Amino acid sequence: MTPPTPLLELRDISYTYPGTAEETLSHVNFTLTDERIGLIGANGSGKTTFFQLIMGLIRPQSGELFFQGKMVHSEKDFQELRRTIGFLFQNSDDQLFSPTVLEDVAFGPLNMGASPDEAKEISIKTLEKLGLKDFEDRITHKLSGGEKKLTALATILSMQPKLLLLDEPSNNLDPATRERLINILRGLDQAHIIISHDMDFLASTCAQLYTIEHRQLHRCDQKQVHSHEHLHPYGDKPHQHGT
């Protein structure tokens, strides 16, 4: 049987930021089919850089990127790819640029050819799903941190991407909202890669874990993603855990 064409493949990708002496990522190889992957790694290890390379926001000095079996190289190729991969930025302020929530969420569908009425309907449904009912006319820059995160996620989900790249999606979310996000992500069909320092969040949303260490991506075969219960002071208060 022929193996399925990978959704995404990086071959021997290396990247050095301009003006820096050392590579941030070095000879990275990675293949994704339809998995749900969690990506962990120390601050500054190159996780966000990895996402930016996939989206073509920065270009590697060497190596090749394939999406759905086709090499992605020119700006036109990357424009096409950006319509198909949903990228949630680590900082929501970098993602939201329209005055109102509806304009931001409708931007993607409109850009992909939906009529204004269709785009509005998709946007309202997506916002409702994320617990942001009646947020359409809210002023984007006045939203709270968590509301911004969810609105940014809505701008992506409204485009029904084939793959989601989520950079620290549970940051700023209260426990109930974080739980809702877990349920939403578990209910989606798409493959995803989630960067997070929140191991329990990853345990609930991902089947496989990767880490970036020494400028390379490694599959964590020895470590298993797992949830656990434990006892500690103030345990009755909602709280989150780091790695």
Ligand SMILES: Nc1ncnc2c1ncn2[C@@H]1O[C@H](COP(=O)(O)OP(=O)(O)OP(=O)(O)O)[C@@H](O)[C@H]1O
């Ligand atoms: N534009 C830039 N110019 C120079 N160096 C940069 C630039 N952007 C990021 N870096 C550096 O590249 C390294 C990787 O950064 P990156 O943002 O990918 O890390 P990260 O793993 O996402 O970290 P965090 O967990 O803190 O978000 C860091 O040392 C960072 O300082």
Ligand SMILES: [Mg+2]
């Ligand atoms: Mg980062």
